[in-house]
Amino acid sequence: MHLSLFSKENIHHMDKCRYFVIMTSEKMAAIRELERIELIRQNDGEYRMDYAVTATQKEILKYLA
Numbered sequence: 001m002h003l004s005l006f007s008k009e010n011i012h013h014m015d016k017c018r019y020f021v022i023m024t025s026e027k028m029a030a031i032r033e034l035e036r037i038e039l040i041r042q043n044d045g046e047y048r049m050d051y052a053v054t055a056t057q058k059e060i061l062k063y064l065a
């Protein structure tokens with residue numbers, strides 16, 4: 001199937017691709033932000049956060065829960 005540059009199908013396809021790229025980059029940014037959370041294993045075998053969670057990380061975690 002050949003699509004012209006300005007056909008409805010091609011514009012719809014480009015919108016879907018653009019949406020996917022935006023969503024993918026937002027997800028990658030969220031993953032990078034969550035990777036900054038550091039857990040430390042204590043002597044009792046429990047894991048605890050090394051430092052406080054940022055507001056951005058809280059929002060991401062709230063969205064995932």
